[in-house]
Amino acid sequence: MANVNDALMRRGKLEGNASTAKRKRTSKSSCDDNVACKKSRSSMSTWLSPAAQSKPTRSTITPEPKAATCVKELMSPSKALPSTQSYIDVGQRSFGKLVTCSKCGLLYTAGEEEDEKEHQKFCKRMKRGVTFSKWKKERVLKTVSDTKARILEIRGEDPSSHVKKLLEIKEVLDDALGFVEEKVFLQRPTFVYIQDRQVVGCINTERISEAFTLDKTASNLVTKDDENSVASEGAVTASIDSRSAVVGICQLWVHPSFRRKNIATRMVDVVREKSIYGMHVAKDQIAFAQPTRNGLQFAQKYMEPAEVLIY
Secondary structure, three states, rough: OOOHHHHHHHHHHHHHHHHHHHHHHHHHHHHHHHHHHHHHOOOOOOOHHHHHHHHHHHHOOOOOOHHHHHHHHOOHHHHHOOOOOEEEEEEEOOOHHHEEEEOOOOEOOOOOOOHHHHHHHHHHHHHHOOOOOOOOOEEEEEEOOOOOOEEEEOOOOHHHHHHHHHHHHHHHHHHHHOOOOOOHHHOOOOEEEEEEEEEEEEEEHHHEEEEEEEEEOOOOHHOOOOOOOOHHHHOOEEEEEEEEEOOOEEEEEOHHHHOOOOOOHHHHHHHHHOOOOOOOOOOOHEEEEOHHHHHHHHHHHHOOOOOEEEE
C-alpha cells in the first residue's frame, strides 16, 4: 500500500514540475513575442515619424541657393534688362556732332548708330532721286533752255496724282530740313525744279507780313568751324526790330549733286516774279525761315547788298 502511495506522489511531483516548466516556456515565448512586437512597433513608429521623414529629405533634396535663383531671373528673357543705345568714341573729330553729308545733304549725329543707319538709307534714296515724268497739264513758270529744265508750281488742290508726287518730294524735304505736317505743307505753294526727269530742287513758301534782320554777332551759323557742321541748336539770332516782308521761304532744298549751279537762285527769282499775281517782290521783301548754315550762306550771297531777313 505504501508503495502505491509513493508512486502516486512521485507522479504528481513530476507533473507539477512539467507544468511549471511549460508555464516558464510559455511565459518566455510570450516575452519574446512582446519584445519582437515592441521592436516591430518601434520600427514602424520610426518609419512613420515626421522627424524620421525629414532626415532623409534633407539629405537627398538640396534647395537651390538664392544667388542661383537670382541669376536665373536675370537670364530670363521676360525679365531682361532694357537695352541701351551706345556708341564708341575713338577720337574722331566729328564724334557726337551734328553734321551734314556732302553727298545727300542729310543732317545727322556722327557716330550714333541709329542716325548712321538712317543716313545710309537716305543716301541710297537720294542717289536714285525722285523721278518726275511730264504731265499733260503742268503749271510751268519758267524753262531753262541750256539744260532743258523747267520750274513748276504744285498746289495742294491740284489733281491727286500731282499731290501724290508732291508728298513724295515732301519726304525728301522732311529728311533733309526737318518734318512739316502734311496739312500745313499742302496749304503752301511749292515750286519744283525738274531736270532730266528728276527733282533737283524745291522751294516751299508762304505769305508773311513782317520779318527781322539777322544779328550776325550772336548767330553761330556765321562762323565756319567745320565745313559740314551746323550751328549749336541749329538756330540763328534775329534783331529786335521788325521790318515789313511779303514772302517767306519756309524750305529751300537743292540736290547735293546739282548745287553751285544757280538752281537755288533761279527758283527764288521765280518765287519773286510769280508767287503774287501782278507783283514783282523786291529782294528786301523776302525772308528765310531759320536757315541752316548752307542756307544762310546762300541767303547772304543772294541778298547782297541788302540784309538777310529771317522769321
